[in-house]
Amino acid sequence: MKKVFAKPKSRTHAIHGQNGHLINSWTDRNSGVLWLRDLLPGILKTNLNVNVRVLTYGYAALEPVKIIGTRLMKSIAELRNRTNSEGREIIWCAHSFGGPLLQAAIGLGSPSRDIQTSTNAFLFFGVAKNMGLESLGTVLALPEATLSDEMRELRKGILWLKMGSEAFEKLREHLGWKLAWFKEVKDKEGDIRVLGVVDEAGEKGWDRDGKGDMVVRLGKTHDAMIRFASAEDDDFKPVMKMAWTVFEGAAS
Numbered sequence: 001m002k003k004v005f006a007k008p009k010s011r012t013h014a015i016h017g018q019n020g021h022l023i024n025s026w027t028d029r030n031s032g033v034l035w036l037r038d039l040l041p042g043i044l045k046t047n048l049n050v051n052v053r054v055l056t057y058g059y060a061a062l063e064p065v066k067i068i069g070t071r072l073m074k075s076i077a078e079l080r081n082r083t084n085s086e087g088r089e090i091i092w093c094a095h096s097f098g099g100p101l102l103q104a105a106i107g108l109g110s111p112s113r114d115i116q117t118s119t120n121a122f123l124f125f126g127v128a129k130n131m132g133l134e135s136l137g138t139v140l141a142l143p144e145a146t147l148s149d150e151m152r153e154l155r156k157g158i159l160w161l162k163m164g165s166e167a168f169e170k171l172r173e174h175l176g177w178k179l180a181w182f183k184e185v186k187d188k189e190g191d192i193r194v195l196g197v198v199d200e201a202g203e204k205g206w207d208r209d210g211k212g213d214m215v216v217r218l219g220k221t222h223d224a225m226i227r228f229a230s231a232e233d234d235d236f237k238p239v240m241k242m243a244w245t246v247f248e249g250a251a252s
Helices: 040-048 065-082 098-108 113-118 133-141 149-175 236-251
Strands: 002-006 010-015 052-057 090-095 119-125 178-184 206-208 214-218
Touching: 010 098, 040 052, 040 236, 052 065, 065 098, 065 113, 065 149, 090 098, 090 236, 098 119, 098 149, 113 119, 113 149, 119 236, 178 236, 214 236
Parallel strands: 010 052, 010 090, 090 119, 119 178, 178 214
Antiparallel strands: 002 052, 206 214
C-alpha cells in the first residue's frame, strides 16, 4: 500500500486492474501527473474544505484472488486501527479487474464491520457491472474430476468473485453505498462512438441505470481512462464532478 496524499478527513483507497501498478496505472505518462495526488486533494480542499488521505494498493496478478482480497481488507483494517481512524469515511476507486476484486473483498473478506459501515461510495473505472462472470459459467459447470490443477484454482477464484459480488449487492442495498461507473467509449483505433445520452442537466455522456447508479462515459481507452494530464482534461472534468458530489455528501 502506498500513501500518495495525507491530510486526512476522508480516505480514498485506489485499486488498479490486473497487471497494473499502484502508482504508474494512475499517472499520466507525458506530464507525470498522478491525479489522485496532484489534482483530487487540492480541488477538494479548495472548493469543499475537505482533507482527503489517498492510498493506492498494489498486488501481484498471479496470486489467488481470495488471498489478494483478504490481504487488502486486513491491511486497511490494521491501518485504520493503528491510526485511530475507524469510522472515517471511505471512498473507493477501482479500475478494471480491481472492481470485482474489491467487491468480493469487501463483501466476503472484511475482518471488521468498520470498513463496510464507513464506506460511502465506489468509483468504478472500466468495470463490468455483471463482472463478466456469466461468460465463465462453463468453467463452473465442469466436473471436478476433469479439471487440471490450474483450472481448479481458476474455478475457486471465479466462485469467490461470484459469491463476493452477491454479498456486495446485499451490503450496498443495506448500507446505502453510492456507485458511479465510468465507461470507456474510445475503441482501439481512437474513434469515439456516438452515444446520444443526455442527463437531466443536458450533458452528454451521463446516464442512470435501473438502480440509480451514475454511469459516466469517457472518451478514453480502457488503460488510459484513469490517467489525466491536468484538471483541464475533458475526461477529468466529469470524473471530478462525480467525485465532488460524493465527497460533498460524505462531508455533510
